Amino acid sequence: xxxxxxxxxxxxxxxxxxxxxxxxxxxxxxxxxxxxxxxxxxxxxxxxxxxxxxxxxxxxxxxxxxxxxxxxxxxxxxxxxxxxxxxxxxxxxxxxxxxxxxxxxxxxxxxxxxxxxxxxxxxxxxxxxxxxxxxxxxxxxxxxxxxxxxxxxxxxxxxxxxxxxxxxxxxxxxxxxxxxxxxxxxxxxxxxxxxxxxxxxxxxxxxxxxxxxxxxxxxxxxxxxxxx
Amino acid sequence: xxxxxxxxxxxxxxxxxxxxxxxxxxxxxxxxxxxxxxxxxxxxxxxxxxxxxxxxxxxxxxxxxxxxxxxxxxxxxxxxxxxxxxxxxxxxxxxxxxxxxxxxxxxxxxxxxxxxxxxxxxxxxxxxxxxxxxxxxxxxxxxxxxxxxxxxxxxxxxxxxxxxxxxxxxxxxxxxxxxxxxxxxxxxxxxxxxxxxxxxxxxxxxxxxxxxxxxxxxxxxxxxxxxxxxxxxxxxxxxxxxxxxxxxxxxxxxxxxx
Ligand SMILES: Nc1ncnc2c1ncn2[C@@H]1O[C@H](COP(=O)(O)OP(=O)(O)O)[C@@H](O)[C@H]1O
Ligand SMILES: [Mg+2]
Numbered sequence: 001x002x003x004x005x006x007x008x009x010x011x012x013x014x015x016x017x018x019x020x021x022x023x024x025x026x027x028x029x030x031x032x033x034x035x036x037x038x039x040x041x042x043x044x045x046x047x048x049x050x051x052x053x054x055x056x057x058x059x060x061x062x063x064x065x066x067x068x069x070x071x072x073x074x075x076x077x078x079x080x081x082x083x084x085x086x087x088x089x090x091x092x093x094x095x096x097x098x099x100x101x102x103x104x105x106x107x108x109x110x111x112x113x114x115x116x117x118x119x120x121x122x123x124x125x126x127x128x129x130x131x132x133x134x135x136x137x138x139x140x141x142x143x144x145x146x147x148x149x150x151x152x153x154x155x156x157x158x159x160x161x162x163x164x165x166x167x168x169x170x171x172x173x174x175x176x177x178x179x180x181x182x183x184x185x186x187x188x189x190x191x192x193x194x195x196x197x198x199x200x201x202x203x204x205x206x207x208x209x210x211x212x213x214x215x216x217x218x219x220x221x222x223x224x225x226x227x228x
Numbered sequence: 229x230x231x232x233x234x235x236x237x238x239x240x241x242x243x244x245x246x247x248x249x250x251x252x253x254x255x256x257x258x259x260x261x262x263x264x265x266x267x268x269x270x271x272x273x274x275x276x277x278x279x280x281x282x283x284x285x286x287x288x289x290x291x292x293x294x295x296x297x298x299x300x301x302x303x304x305x306x307x308x309x310x311x312x313x314x315x316x317x318x319x320x321x322x323x324x325x326x327x328x329x330x331x332x333x334x335x336x337x338x339x340x341x342x343x344x345x346x347x348x349x350x351x352x353x354x355x356x357x358x359x360x361x362x363x364x365x366x367x368x369x370x371x372x373x374x375x376x377x378x379x380x381x382x383x384x385x386x387x388x389x390x391x392x393x394x395x396x397x398x399x400x401x402x403x404x405x406x407x408x409x410x411x412x413x414x415x416x417x418x419x420x421x422x423x424x425x426x427x428x429x430x431x432x433x434x435x436x437x438x439x440x441x442x443x444x445x446x447x448x449x450x451x452x453x454x455x456x457x458x459x460x461x462x463x464x465x466x467x468x469x470x471x472x473x474x475x476x477x478x479x480x481x482x483x484x485x486x
Pocket of ligand 2: 273404
């Protein structure tokens with residue numbers, strides 16, 4: 001088999017269309033994971049042991065099973081379960097599956113951020129008579145979240161690289177397009193190379209950006225000292 | 229006889245199996261300045277944390293203005309206090325911590341403005357004016373836009389006091405507020421408390437190891453030992469003519485610094 005530049009340049013626009021689907025799916029999954037991550041955190045903070053354990057165990061279960069299995073379950077198995085079964089289109093199933101899987105990671109990140117806020121901050125907030133909601137909104141989260149931004153950014157990149165899993169349940173994004181093209185013309189190398197290039201082109205600068213963020217947020221409070 | 233603003237009635241507190249407070253009875257009248265002294269681990273911090281609702285007593289009753297802090301009445305039934313009940317009473321109490329506990333993500337001014345703005349829902353411009361006045365009073369008028377990390381310990385503690393004063397508490401709690409400070413910064417913080425004590429109708433409970441200071445500003449001194457108030461009375465009585473042997477022994481450790 002020989003490398004063909006013609007094929008290479010022909011598939012670029014085709015796969016570029018898929019890039020938007022991949023990006024859209026990444027963002028949708030990520031948004032789901034970011035929001036739902038808080039759900040796990042709050043469930044595990046309910047001061048009632050059984051609920052607490054149930055959700056901790058559930059999160060642990062989801063975290064330690066492969067996302068591919070979860071995707072298959074949601075897309076193929078769930079609709080056939082009586083009463084609670086729901087048939088989702090591939091895109092929705094992918095968002096739910098990958099979003100849910102990654103929410104168990106973001107929740108750990110949030111948890112570490114929240115635990116890094118000193119106990120004295122809660123106490124000062126109580127002494128000033130803030131309500132529970134006000135404590136979270138004004139005192140805890142503004143201190144807990146910024147240091148986790150680099151970690152959250154890392155998960156965004158990892159998520160981006162996991163999204164091709166969705167092609168297995170029929171989401172027509174970059175990988176799927178490349179595969180179809182290959183099957184049709186018996187040319188796999190060029191389209192798959194293009195897919196890899198697109199991933200590299202997006203992942204690498206993002207990784208650099210995150211390293212920058214890391215520096216910025218690690219020095220967040222020191223920097224203010226430096227301006228004195 | 230004025231009604232007490234704070235009452236502890238046979239208050240006990242245990243952490244696990246360890247009983248830290250063993251039956252505290254204490255009345256504080258409005259405006260009274262009470263110094264709480266005693267060896268480390270005797271339960272001084274726990275006493276004031278109970279009033280600030282940072283800990284819950286194991287048994288006994290704490291009342292503020294005659295209202296039971298940890299129980300509420302509905303009709304003629306009583307229930308454990310909920311957040312609303314606690315918040316209603318807590319408004320009268322303020323606290324300054326040993327380690328300041330300023331909010332590091334906010335400027336000095338924002339630290340002072342937060343609670344009056346969001347808890348009391350006062351107008352921002354008014355709160356700002358009061359905060360600037362308050363910060364001026366504690367000698368930090370030129371620091372209002374800095375962040376806590378840019379201040380010295382003594383300055384941080386003065387901000388913490390201004391922040392607590394912004395809520396106009398009727399009782400202010402001080403937990404060894406100078407013991408985390410470098411020796412040369414202690415004076416500036418004591419000075420602020422002294423002014424407050426002399427000018428204010430605010431009641432104060434001060435946990436302190438500064439005996440001269442206690443002698444100077446307190447109306448009453450309590451000596452706490454192993455979870456009980458072992459001796460109490462007028463500062464002269466307690467600090468100059470201690471009766472119990474344990475108090476004498478305790479005070480003798482401070483003679484070098486007096
Ligand atoms: N949250 C807690 N859990 C367990 N033990 C505690 C806790 N807080 C205080 N203690 C214990 O209670 C005792 C009294 O503590 P504290 O009130 O801080 O004393 P003081 O302020 O007089 O030094 C100490 O032995 C301390 O170890
Ligand atoms: Mg203490």
